[in-house]
Amino acid sequence: MNWGFKNDRFFFKANSIVINHFDANIYRGKMPADDLSKKYLYNHLLRNIKFPLEIDTLQVLKSKLVYEEEKDFSKGPGVLNFDKFNLQATNIKSGFGLKKTDDVKIKVNCIFMKTSPLDVDWSFNVLDKKDSFHIQGVISNFDVAAIERFSKPYMNASFTGVFNKYRFNFYGNDDAVKGNASLDYDDLKVKLYKKKNPEKVAKLKSVIVNLVVKNDSKDKVKNADVELKRIQEKSFYNFLWRSIAESLKKILI
Template identity: 50%
Template sequence: MHIFKKILIGVAILALLLLLLNKGVNIWVNNKLPELLSEKNMSGYHIAYDSLKIDVWEGHIVIKGIRVTPKNALKDTANKAGIYARIESIEIKDFKSMAVLFSNKIKARSITVNTPKIVFYKKTDNALNNSRSIGSEVVKPFESIVQVSDVYLHHGDVKIIYVKNNKPVLNAANIDVKLEGITVNDDILKRTIPFDYKTYAFQCDSLYFKKNAVYYIKAKNIQTENEGLSLTNFEMVPEMTRRQFVAQTPIEKDLYTLKAASLDIRKMAWGFKDEQLFFSADALVLDKIKANIYRSKEPVDRPTKTKLYNRMLRDIKFPLRIDTVKITNSEIVYEEEKSFEKGPGKISFSKFNMTALHIKGAKGHTRMADVTIGINCLFMNVSPMKVDWKFNVMDKNDGFNIKGSILNFNTKNLVSFTKNYSNMKQEGIFDEVYFNITGNDVDSKGDFALKYHDLKVSLYKKNDPSKKSKIKSAIANLIVKNDSHDKTKNVAVSVKRNPKTSFFNFFWRNIEEGLKKILI
């Protein structure tokens, strides 16, 4: 019994010591933590708040009504550069009181940030100056105050604004973020992504991103996690008019307008290994694309060689794999314009469906399966068109084969291109068009076949495209064979490639040669 009393007394004394220690640590931390968050903190930011509740025993901190302001901006009100934030509340769980006492840093298992409104004012009009600026401008300043394993952010809004014109470079609304298993150190801060993590998830209601001086990107309902990405209402749209684009483009270049109802990436893996980006996915699916590709012929031809698709994929510097790319229910329009006065010629493909297999970069491979592309669509919105196209990325000659057909095509539907582009109108029916072209980076050859009837041509004056040239039209109709007499005519074609032009220009010249051989 005597021994039992001693044990009870010992336990009571130990409990009292723990209580006093906890009370002392609690008082210390309650005094030390506000100091860490004040202007004396080691970051470049002043932090103010409405209330701070600390439970040392539970390792729990709740801060409400937080305001974050760059210290430089407090001294120089004309200099707005830096991060400004208003945060409803921050909850820190399992924090280590000893770290607060001895390292001037909050170390904890997790931090939850509720309803932050963050504005990042930048001195440049890029979302990030370079791959290092996430680490130097965002992660490092706050890592000097808080170090955690897991970060959760709920209902956040983030803006990046260019100071000079006060226009947004990025605007993301109603963001939810989950990052678990975070590691940050000096070596990791030097990487393109300045922290390691085990799992992540990201949701965002809407996104605006100024890609560069020409384009902005928009999207809605963005969701991504470890193995997938989906979004809706995607747009990559020019911020300038066609005239403005041509005026600032000395060399021929395409201007794109891209929209898609939805984008879905399945079984995705990406990241950086030894500073090397990698990306792989089982499938990329795009639905209801509306794509417009515009080219003006006013700028000079590009002086350099245009790569074919084999070479483009072969030259990718990082490991890339997408097993299947699907485009469904889409519309593609190509416009080419010699001058703004004449207007562009247009070629369109509607109800466009495509399946492409084995999209890979060459890095890490010595052999690969052929890239195969199957297309079904309506040419000029009316005529069934089918294309089968294949090439191999590892083929250094950039070999390819493309074959297909167009059926029941009324040539009047091509007037939107030929009238504006070559002062010509035509009428008549191409009942059947077939092509099978094999080529490489230097030349191509193949077969072209055409069945047609009632073909007539009208030529217009160069100086006055609104007026028909009767003499030229009459001569052209004497030269052109206007009927294949219910037979499919076959010819061989052979074309030397102009290395400065695109694959599609190269392909079209094969079709053009076949038409000339049959019709003239």
């Protein structure tokens, strides 16, 4: 690492940063009211750092990430697990003093919800004032029952079935996202629960929704186009999950 001050301006530069066996647990309690201020994308956040920052390569190896989100204390948090988490990011720079720079490129591979390989490629340019980005990924052999701890508290629903392969490819910016996704899957079934008594199954609603949902892709890949506006007070990750959810809704219903 090389850091210090030049003409009273702080600077930080590193050829390589490697983090091994990082263990992060991120908890978000949603009991307080949401902060409705604008949430900026990473292009903007890096572009507006007020000092020279340069990291040629950042690697996170053999790590673990757990995200928990809780609406109230009665149901317990929804949990998403990312194990054997490996990340490589190149050309991380602030926009300070730059007129031209290469894209930030980020590659992630991990095991999602203990069972399913997940690979993601993500790129954006710090100096692009539209805050454009491209993100694509694939998840394989995903048993949807694994997300019950997240889907039941927040959607009043649980699922069974297997996503053999789900792919997404999205291009977006600070305003909107466009792209497409594909999925082949088997034996999808949905179970809904009563809002006032979430431990009891809403049998009639469950029957109706399973009549609407296409429970099998019949060994064919099903495709959907996605176009979605960004909610400015929500994060990039909310934007990504909403885009994925929109594609699944179009494919399955």
